[in-house]
Amino acid sequence: MFPELTRDDVFRLETRRLWLRWPRIADATAILCLAGEKAVAEMTAAIPHPYPTQAVDPFVFATRKGNALGEHLVLAITPREKPNELIGMIGAHKQATGRPFIGYWLGTPHWNKGYATEAVQALIDTMFSLVEIDAVEADTRVINPASRRVLEKSGFRQEGSFLKSLPARGGLFPCEQYRLDRSTWAALKSWSVSGWAPLPAAEQQQQAERFSEEPCMA
Numbered sequence: 001m002f003p004e005l006t007r008d009d010v011f012r013l014e015t016r017r018l019w020l021r022w023p024r025i026a027d028a029t030a031i032l033c034l035a036g037e038k039a040v041a042e043m044t045a046a047i048p049h050p051y052p053t054q055a056v057d058p059f060v061f062a063t064r065k066g067n068a069l070g071e072h073l074v075l076a077i078t079p080r081e082k083p084n085e086l087i088g089m090i091g092a093h094k095q096a097t098g099r100p101f102i103g104y105w106l107g108t109p110h111w112n113k114g115y116a117t118e119a120v121q122a123l124i125d126t127m128f129s130l131v132e133i134d135a136v137e138a139d140t141r142v143i144n145p146a147s148r149r150v151l152e153k154s155g156f157r158q159e160g161s162f163l164k165s166l167p168a169r170g171g172l173f174p175c176e177q178y179r180l181d182r183s184t185w186a187a188l189k190s191w192s193v194s195g196w197a198p199l200p201a202a203e204q205q206q207q208a209e210r211f212s213e214e215p216c217m218a
């Protein structure tokens with residue numbers, strides 16, 4: 001599913017504030033520290049809690065191997081100005097349906113700054129641009145409003161609720177299924193290019209100052 005381009009560890013996605021790159025063994029400490037927090041792990045299907053120290057290196061190797069084989073695309077989320085500092089992770093995974101399934105987490109010190117949304121939107125753009133897929137899927141636990149909001153801000157539509165097996169949580173839990181169709185994504189992209197959008201605050205300020213300096217022509 002994943003093209004040659006993403007199968008090499010020089011692959012990067014750059015957003016306004018982030019670099020998304022392949023995980024490295026040097027990220028192990030940050031993964032252990034950030035993903036090891038209960039508040040992060042408990043919302044995911046696969047992150048164990050407590051996170052066993054000896055599980056991190058094999059996890060990083062497995063993500064790199066899967067990236068190289070094109071089985072998935074799992075990336076470290078890093079600040080653009082500090083690309084060696086992992087602050088979270090994001091991945092797109094192959095499913096039997098042929099549609100990729102996306103998952104993500106951010107370390108708690110980095111919550112509510114829009115980073116997850118920025119990373120999700122970059123990954124989605126990449127998937128629709130590079131891979132012939134009709135939709136991208138995701139799901140969240142019903143008790144996870146932050147993740148729901150990330151998906152809604154990225155154009156996903158809720159498809160329904162179901163009980164999902166979350167192996168690291170040890171059972172079945174109520175979850176909500178989300179989906180973003182290619183047609184919706186394409187409409188959102190073209191709308192943001194051609195439609196009205198508020199100016200960023202700094203530009204609004206500059207424009208206001210320019211107008212206030214212009215002499216009155218009347």
Ligand SMILES: CC(C)(COP(=O)(O)OP(=O)(O)OC[C@H]1O[C@@H](n2cnc3c(N)ncnc32)[C@H](O)[C@@H]1OP(=O)(O)O)[C@@H](O)C(=O)NCCC(=O)NCCS
Pocket residue numbers: 039040041043044103104105106107110111112113114115116117118139140141144145146147149150
């Ligand atoms: C879900 C998660 C990745 C969000 O990361 P983030 O970088 O904080 O997300 P963003 O800042 O892009 O967006 C979060 C949105 O949720 C909102 N939000 C946060 N907590 C909320 C709450 N308790 N109730 C309602 N909305 C909430 C924020 O206000 C923001 O929306 P806004 O931009 O409209 O104000 C992060 O909370 C996390 O890692 N959680 C644990 C792991 C997880 O849940 N992974 C997803 C599994 S499906």
